[in-house]
Amino acid sequence: MATGRTHRPATRSRGIPEATVARLPLYLRALTALSERSVPTVSSEELAAAAGVNSAKLRKDFSYLGSYGTRGVGYDVEYLVYQISRELGLTQDWPVVIVGIGNLGAALANYGGFASRGFRVAALIDADPAMAGKPVAGIPVQHSDDLEKIIQDNGVSIGVIATPAGAAQAVCERLVAAGVTSILNFAPTVLSVPEGVDVRKVDLSIELQILAFHEQRKAGEGAASDGGVPAAAARSESADQGPDGDMPAVMPA
Structure with a gap:
Protein backbone atom coordinates (compact mmCIF):
# COMPACT_ATOMS: atom_id res chain seq x y z
CA MET A 1 0.00 0.00 0.00
CA ALA A 2 1.30 3.45 -0.87
CA THR A 3 2.45 5.58 2.03
CA GLY A 4 2.03 8.93 0.29
CA ARG A 5 5.79 9.41 0.17
CA THR A 6 7.25 10.25 -3.22
CA HIS A 7 10.18 7.92 -3.75
CA ARG A 8 13.64 9.41 -4.10
CA PRO A 9 16.46 7.28 -5.50
CA ALA A 10 19.23 6.60 -3.02
CA THR A 11 22.91 5.97 -3.63
CA ARG A 12 23.48 2.29 -4.27
CA SER A 13 24.93 0.15 -1.50
CA ARG A 14 28.01 -0.67 -3.57
CA GLY A 15 28.90 3.00 -3.62
CA ILE A 16 28.00 3.72 -7.26
CA PRO A 17 26.22 7.11 -7.41
CA GLU A 18 22.79 7.22 -9.03
CA ALA A 19 24.09 9.74 -11.58
CA THR A 20 26.64 7.16 -12.71
CA VAL A 21 24.00 4.42 -12.83
CA ALA A 22 21.88 6.66 -15.06
CA ARG A 23 24.77 7.00 -17.53
CA LEU A 24 25.63 3.29 -17.71
CA PRO A 25 22.86 2.55 -20.27
CA LEU A 26 24.28 5.34 -22.47
CA TYR A 27 27.70 3.73 -22.39
CA LEU A 28 26.20 0.31 -23.03
CA ARG A 29 24.28 1.55 -26.07
CA ALA A 30 27.43 3.11 -27.54
CA LEU A 31 29.51 0.02 -26.75
CA THR A 32 26.92 -2.31 -28.27
CA ALA A 33 27.06 -0.31 -31.50
CA LEU A 34 30.86 -0.65 -31.51
CA SER A 35 30.61 -4.37 -30.81
CA GLU A 36 28.21 -4.83 -33.72
CA ARG A 37 30.85 -3.22 -35.95
CA SER A 38 33.52 -5.59 -34.52
CA VAL A 39 35.52 -2.71 -33.01
CA PRO A 40 37.84 -4.35 -30.41
CA THR A 41 38.91 -1.34 -28.33
CA VAL A 42 37.82 2.25 -27.80
CA SER A 43 39.44 5.25 -26.17
CA SER A 44 37.73 7.17 -23.39
CA GLU A 45 37.46 10.21 -25.66
CA GLU A 46 35.78 8.25 -28.46
CA LEU A 47 33.37 6.47 -26.14
CA ALA A 48 32.54 9.66 -24.25
CA ALA A 49 31.71 11.43 -27.52
CA ALA A 50 29.49 8.52 -28.61
CA ALA A 51 27.67 8.56 -25.26
CA GLY A 52 27.36 12.34 -25.10
CA VAL A 53 29.43 12.93 -21.94
CA ASN A 54 32.91 14.29 -21.29
CA SER A 55 35.82 11.87 -21.05
CA ALA A 56 36.77 12.81 -17.48
CA LYS A 57 33.26 11.94 -16.28
CA LEU A 58 33.39 8.65 -18.20
CA ARG A 59 36.72 7.66 -16.62
CA LYS A 60 35.33 8.50 -13.18
CA ASP A 61 32.20 6.43 -13.84
CA PHE A 62 34.24 3.44 -15.00
CA SER A 63 36.44 3.65 -11.93
CA TYR A 64 33.38 2.63 -9.88
CA LEU A 65 33.26 -0.54 -11.98
CA GLY A 66 36.93 -1.23 -11.40
CA SER A 67 37.66 -0.71 -15.09
CA TYR A 68 40.50 1.69 -15.88
CA GLY A 69 41.46 0.79 -19.44
CA THR A 70 44.98 0.45 -20.80
CA ARG A 71 47.11 3.50 -21.57
CA GLY A 72 47.63 3.82 -25.30
CA VAL A 73 45.12 1.06 -26.04
CA GLY A 74 41.83 2.11 -24.44
CA TYR A 75 39.00 -0.07 -23.19
CA ASP A 76 38.20 -3.58 -24.34
CA VAL A 77 34.73 -3.21 -25.89
CA GLU A 78 33.42 -6.74 -25.27
CA TYR A 79 34.62 -6.78 -21.67
CA LEU A 80 32.99 -3.42 -20.97
CA VAL A 81 29.72 -4.62 -22.49
CA TYR A 82 29.84 -7.57 -20.10
CA GLN A 83 30.84 -5.44 -17.10
CA ILE A 84 28.08 -2.89 -17.59
CA SER A 85 25.46 -5.50 -18.45
CA ARG A 86 26.30 -7.37 -15.26
CA GLU A 87 26.20 -4.18 -13.18
CA LEU A 88 22.79 -3.27 -14.62
CA GLY A 89 21.46 -6.77 -14.00
CA LEU A 90 21.03 -7.50 -17.70
CA THR A 91 22.78 -10.87 -17.63
CA GLN A 92 19.53 -12.46 -16.41
CA ASP A 93 15.98 -12.53 -17.77
CA SER A 205 4.87 16.14 -22.70
CA ILE A 206 7.46 17.51 -20.27
CA GLU A 207 10.29 16.61 -22.63
CA LEU A 208 8.49 18.41 -25.47
CA GLN A 209 7.94 21.48 -23.27
CA ILE A 210 11.66 21.59 -22.50
CA LEU A 211 12.44 21.41 -26.22
CA ALA A 212 9.92 24.22 -26.83
CA PHE A 213 11.77 26.33 -24.26
CA HIS A 214 15.07 25.81 -26.08
CA GLU A 215 13.47 26.57 -29.45
CA GLN A 216 11.99 29.78 -28.07
CA ARG A 217 15.35 30.79 -26.60
CA LYS A 218 17.14 30.11 -29.88
CA ALA A 219 14.54 32.20 -31.72
CA GLY A 220 15.04 35.02 -29.23
CA GLU A 221 18.81 34.88 -29.62
CA GLY A 222 18.39 35.02 -33.38
CA ALA A 223 16.16 38.07 -33.11
CA ALA A 224 18.62 39.78 -30.76
CA SER A 225 21.46 39.17 -33.20
CA ASP A 226 19.35 40.92 -35.85
CA GLY A 227 19.10 43.97 -33.62
CA GLY A 228 15.55 43.73 -32.36
CA VAL A 229 12.75 41.68 -30.84
CA PRO A 230 10.06 40.32 -33.16
CA ALA A 231 6.75 42.15 -32.79
CA ALA A 232 4.90 38.94 -31.93
CA ALA A 233 7.37 38.18 -29.13
CA ALA A 234 7.06 41.73 -27.80
CA ARG A 235 3.27 41.40 -27.72
CA SER A 236 3.58 38.06 -25.98
CA GLU A 237 5.86 39.51 -23.30
CA SER A 238 3.47 42.40 -22.71
CA ALA A 239 0.49 40.06 -22.43
CA ASP A 240 2.28 37.82 -19.92
CA GLN A 241 3.33 40.59 -17.56
CA GLY A 242 1.56 41.03 -14.25
CA PRO A 243 -0.11 44.23 -13.07
CA ASP A 244 3.17 45.58 -11.69
CA GLY A 245 5.13 44.74 -14.81
CA ASP A 246 6.67 41.60 -13.30
CA MET A 247 6.77 38.30 -15.17
CA PRO A 248 4.76 35.64 -13.33
CA ALA A 249 5.96 32.05 -13.44
CA VAL A 250 3.40 30.07 -15.41
CA MET A 251 3.38 26.30 -15.60
CA PRO A 252 1.40 24.84 -18.50
CA ALA A 253 -1.41 22.60 -17.35
Whole structure:
Protein backbone atom coordinates (compact mmCIF):
# COMPACT_ATOMS: atom_id res chain seq x y z
CA MET A 1 0.00 0.00 0.00
CA ALA A 2 1.30 3.45 -0.87
CA THR A 3 2.45 5.58 2.03
CA GLY A 4 2.03 8.93 0.29
CA ARG A 5 5.79 9.41 0.17
CA THR A 6 7.25 10.25 -3.22
CA HIS A 7 10.18 7.92 -3.75
CA ARG A 8 13.64 9.41 -4.10
CA PRO A 9 16.46 7.28 -5.50
CA ALA A 10 19.23 6.60 -3.02
CA THR A 11 22.91 5.97 -3.63
CA ARG A 12 23.48 2.29 -4.27
CA SER A 13 24.93 0.15 -1.50
CA ARG A 14 28.01 -0.67 -3.57
CA GLY A 15 28.90 3.00 -3.62
CA ILE A 16 28.00 3.72 -7.26
CA PRO A 17 26.22 7.11 -7.41
CA GLU A 18 22.79 7.22 -9.03
CA ALA A 19 24.09 9.74 -11.58
CA THR A 20 26.64 7.16 -12.71
CA VAL A 21 24.00 4.42 -12.83
CA ALA A 22 21.88 6.66 -15.06
CA ARG A 23 24.77 7.00 -17.53
CA LEU A 24 25.63 3.29 -17.71
CA PRO A 25 22.86 2.55 -20.27
CA LEU A 26 24.28 5.34 -22.47
CA TYR A 27 27.70 3.73 -22.39
CA LEU A 28 26.20 0.31 -23.03
CA ARG A 29 24.28 1.55 -26.07
CA ALA A 30 27.43 3.11 -27.54
CA LEU A 31 29.51 0.02 -26.75
CA THR A 32 26.92 -2.31 -28.27
CA ALA A 33 27.06 -0.31 -31.50
CA LEU A 34 30.86 -0.65 -31.51
CA SER A 35 30.61 -4.37 -30.81
CA GLU A 36 28.21 -4.83 -33.72
CA ARG A 37 30.85 -3.22 -35.95
CA SER A 38 33.52 -5.59 -34.52
CA VAL A 39 35.52 -2.71 -33.01
CA PRO A 40 37.84 -4.35 -30.41
CA THR A 41 38.91 -1.34 -28.33
CA VAL A 42 37.82 2.25 -27.80
CA SER A 43 39.44 5.25 -26.17
CA SER A 44 37.73 7.17 -23.39
CA GLU A 45 37.46 10.21 -25.66
CA GLU A 46 35.78 8.25 -28.46
CA LEU A 47 33.37 6.47 -26.14
CA ALA A 48 32.54 9.66 -24.25
CA ALA A 49 31.71 11.43 -27.52
CA ALA A 50 29.49 8.52 -28.61
CA ALA A 51 27.67 8.56 -25.26
CA GLY A 52 27.36 12.34 -25.10
CA VAL A 53 29.43 12.93 -21.94
CA ASN A 54 32.91 14.29 -21.29
CA SER A 55 35.82 11.87 -21.05
CA ALA A 56 36.77 12.81 -17.48
CA LYS A 57 33.26 11.94 -16.28
CA LEU A 58 33.39 8.65 -18.20
CA ARG A 59 36.72 7.66 -16.62
CA LYS A 60 35.33 8.50 -13.18
CA ASP A 61 32.20 6.43 -13.84
CA PHE A 62 34.24 3.44 -15.00
CA SER A 63 36.44 3.65 -11.93
CA TYR A 64 33.38 2.63 -9.88
CA LEU A 65 33.26 -0.54 -11.98
CA GLY A 66 36.93 -1.23 -11.40
CA SER A 67 37.66 -0.71 -15.09
CA TYR A 68 40.50 1.69 -15.88
CA GLY A 69 41.46 0.79 -19.44
CA THR A 70 44.98 0.45 -20.80
CA ARG A 71 47.11 3.50 -21.57
CA GLY A 72 47.63 3.82 -25.30
CA VAL A 73 45.12 1.06 -26.04
CA GLY A 74 41.83 2.11 -24.44
CA TYR A 75 39.00 -0.07 -23.19
CA ASP A 76 38.20 -3.58 -24.34
CA VAL A 77 34.73 -3.21 -25.89
CA GLU A 78 33.42 -6.74 -25.27
CA TYR A 79 34.62 -6.78 -21.67
CA LEU A 80 32.99 -3.42 -20.97
CA VAL A 81 29.72 -4.62 -22.49
CA TYR A 82 29.84 -7.57 -20.10
CA GLN A 83 30.84 -5.44 -17.10
CA ILE A 84 28.08 -2.89 -17.59
CA SER A 85 25.46 -5.50 -18.45
CA ARG A 86 26.30 -7.37 -15.26
CA GLU A 87 26.20 -4.18 -13.18
CA LEU A 88 22.79 -3.27 -14.62
CA GLY A 89 21.46 -6.77 -14.00
CA LEU A 90 21.03 -7.50 -17.70
CA THR A 91 22.78 -10.87 -17.63
CA GLN A 92 19.53 -12.46 -16.41
CA ASP A 93 15.98 -12.53 -17.77
CA TRP A 94 13.58 -9.96 -16.25
CA PRO A 95 9.85 -10.64 -16.74
CA VAL A 96 7.89 -7.40 -17.20
CA VAL A 97 4.16 -6.65 -17.19
CA ILE A 98 2.66 -3.73 -19.09
CA VAL A 99 -0.56 -2.34 -17.60
CA GLY A 100 -2.72 -0.22 -19.90
CA ILE A 101 -2.83 -1.41 -23.50
CA GLY A 102 -3.95 1.72 -25.28
CA ASN A 103 -1.92 3.24 -28.10
CA LEU A 104 1.16 3.77 -25.92
CA GLY A 105 0.94 0.41 -24.16
CA ALA A 106 0.54 -1.38 -27.49
CA ALA A 107 3.54 0.48 -28.90
CA LEU A 108 5.62 -0.59 -25.91
CA ALA A 109 4.47 -4.19 -26.33
CA ASN A 110 5.58 -4.10 -29.97
CA TYR A 111 9.00 -2.64 -29.12
CA GLY A 112 11.57 -5.15 -30.27
CA GLY A 113 14.40 -3.98 -28.03
CA PHE A 114 13.23 -5.55 -24.77
CA ALA A 115 14.39 -9.10 -25.43
CA SER A 116 17.85 -8.12 -26.62
CA ARG A 117 18.37 -6.08 -23.44
CA GLY A 118 17.42 -8.70 -20.88
CA PHE A 119 13.68 -8.04 -20.55
CA ARG A 120 10.76 -10.32 -21.41
CA VAL A 121 7.20 -9.03 -21.68
CA ALA A 122 5.47 -11.66 -19.54
CA ALA A 123 1.96 -10.20 -19.72
CA LEU A 124 -0.19 -7.38 -21.07
CA ILE A 125 -2.97 -6.18 -18.75
CA ASP A 126 -5.92 -3.87 -19.36
CA ALA A 127 -9.11 -2.95 -17.49
CA ASP A 128 -11.29 -2.98 -20.63
CA PRO A 129 -13.17 -6.31 -20.85
CA ALA A 130 -13.33 -5.88 -24.64
CA MET A 131 -9.52 -6.11 -24.77
CA ALA A 132 -9.33 -9.44 -22.94
CA GLY A 133 -7.94 -12.18 -25.16
CA LYS A 134 -6.98 -9.87 -28.01
CA PRO A 135 -3.39 -10.45 -29.16
CA VAL A 136 -1.00 -7.50 -29.13
CA ALA A 137 2.52 -8.22 -30.36
CA GLY A 138 1.55 -11.89 -30.26
CA ILE A 139 0.61 -11.76 -26.56
CA PRO A 140 -3.05 -12.06 -25.48
CA VAL A 141 -4.22 -9.18 -23.30
CA GLN A 142 -5.41 -10.23 -19.84
CA HIS A 143 -7.95 -8.44 -17.68
CA SER A 144 -6.76 -6.38 -14.73
CA ASP A 145 -8.92 -8.44 -12.35
CA ASP A 146 -6.21 -11.09 -12.62
CA LEU A 147 -3.27 -8.70 -12.10
CA GLU A 148 -2.09 -10.13 -8.79
CA LYS A 149 -2.21 -13.74 -9.99
CA ILE A 150 -0.40 -12.84 -13.22
CA ILE A 151 2.42 -11.18 -11.28
CA GLN A 152 2.79 -14.10 -8.88
CA ASP A 153 2.62 -16.77 -11.60
CA ASN A 154 5.31 -15.05 -13.68
CA GLY A 155 7.58 -13.92 -10.84
CA VAL A 156 7.34 -10.30 -12.01
CA SER A 157 9.27 -7.61 -10.15
CA ILE A 158 9.14 -4.86 -12.83
CA GLY A 159 5.89 -3.23 -13.92
CA VAL A 160 5.22 -0.69 -16.66
CA ILE A 161 2.26 1.66 -16.19
CA ALA A 162 0.80 3.11 -19.40
CA THR A 163 -2.67 3.91 -18.10
CA PRO A 164 -4.46 7.29 -17.99
CA ALA A 165 -3.29 9.51 -15.13
CA GLY A 166 -6.41 8.94 -13.05
CA ALA A 167 -5.89 5.19 -12.87
CA ALA A 168 -2.12 5.14 -12.38
CA GLN A 169 -1.90 5.42 -8.58
CA ALA A 170 -4.42 2.64 -7.98
CA VAL A 171 -2.59 0.41 -10.47
CA CYS A 172 0.71 1.27 -8.78
CA GLU A 173 -0.64 0.27 -5.37
CA ARG A 174 -1.90 -3.06 -6.72
CA LEU A 175 1.44 -3.77 -8.39
CA VAL A 176 3.34 -3.03 -5.20
CA ALA A 177 0.96 -5.09 -3.05
CA ALA A 178 1.47 -8.01 -5.45
CA GLY A 179 5.25 -7.84 -5.06
CA VAL A 180 6.44 -5.51 -7.82
CA THR A 181 9.38 -3.45 -6.56
CA SER A 182 10.32 -1.46 -9.69
CA ILE A 183 7.94 0.62 -11.81
CA LEU A 184 8.38 2.45 -15.10
CA ASN A 185 5.65 5.09 -15.20
CA PHE A 186 4.44 6.56 -18.50
CA ALA A 187 1.26 8.02 -16.98
CA PRO A 188 1.36 11.84 -16.69
CA THR A 189 1.24 11.87 -12.90
CA VAL A 190 3.57 11.50 -9.93
CA LEU A 191 3.24 8.21 -8.07
CA SER A 192 3.58 7.74 -4.31
CA VAL A 193 5.25 4.49 -3.33
CA PRO A 194 6.53 2.87 -0.13
CA GLU A 195 10.15 2.51 0.89
CA GLY A 196 12.01 -0.02 -1.21
CA VAL A 197 10.09 0.58 -4.45
CA ASP A 198 11.90 2.32 -7.31
CA VAL A 199 10.00 4.46 -9.80
CA ARG A 200 11.27 5.88 -13.09
CA LYS A 201 8.99 8.39 -14.78
CA VAL A 202 8.83 9.02 -18.53
CA ASP A 203 6.75 12.11 -19.38
CA LEU A 204 6.79 12.87 -23.10
CA SER A 205 4.87 16.14 -22.70
CA ILE A 206 7.46 17.51 -20.27
CA GLU A 207 10.29 16.61 -22.63
CA LEU A 208 8.49 18.41 -25.47
CA GLN A 209 7.94 21.48 -23.27
CA ILE A 210 11.66 21.59 -22.50
CA LEU A 211 12.44 21.41 -26.22
CA ALA A 212 9.92 24.22 -26.83
CA PHE A 213 11.77 26.33 -24.26
CA HIS A 214 15.07 25.81 -26.08
CA GLU A 215 13.47 26.57 -29.45
CA GLN A 216 11.99 29.78 -28.07
CA ARG A 217 15.35 30.79 -26.60
CA LYS A 218 17.14 30.11 -29.88
CA ALA A 219 14.54 32.20 -31.72
CA GLY A 220 15.04 35.02 -29.23
CA GLU A 221 18.81 34.88 -29.62
CA GLY A 222 18.39 35.02 -33.38
CA ALA A 223 16.16 38.07 -33.11
CA ALA A 224 18.62 39.78 -30.76
CA SER A 225 21.46 39.17 -33.20
CA ASP A 226 19.35 40.92 -35.85
CA GLY A 227 19.10 43.97 -33.62
CA GLY A 228 15.55 43.73 -32.36
CA VAL A 229 12.75 41.68 -30.84
CA PRO A 230 10.06 40.32 -33.16
CA ALA A 231 6.75 42.15 -32.79
CA ALA A 232 4.90 38.94 -31.93
CA ALA A 233 7.37 38.18 -29.13
CA ALA A 234 7.06 41.73 -27.80
CA ARG A 235 3.27 41.40 -27.72
CA SER A 236 3.58 38.06 -25.98
CA GLU A 237 5.86 39.51 -23.30
CA SER A 238 3.47 42.40 -22.71
CA ALA A 239 0.49 40.06 -22.43
CA ASP A 240 2.28 37.82 -19.92
CA GLN A 241 3.33 40.59 -17.56
CA GLY A 242 1.56 41.03 -14.25
CA PRO A 243 -0.11 44.23 -13.07
CA ASP A 244 3.17 45.58 -11.69
CA GLY A 245 5.13 44.74 -14.81
CA ASP A 246 6.67 41.60 -13.30
CA MET A 247 6.77 38.30 -15.17
CA PRO A 248 4.76 35.64 -13.33
CA ALA A 249 5.96 32.05 -13.44
CA VAL A 250 3.40 30.07 -15.41
CA MET A 251 3.38 26.30 -15.60
CA PRO A 252 1.40 24.84 -18.50
CA ALA A 253 -1.41 22.60 -17.35
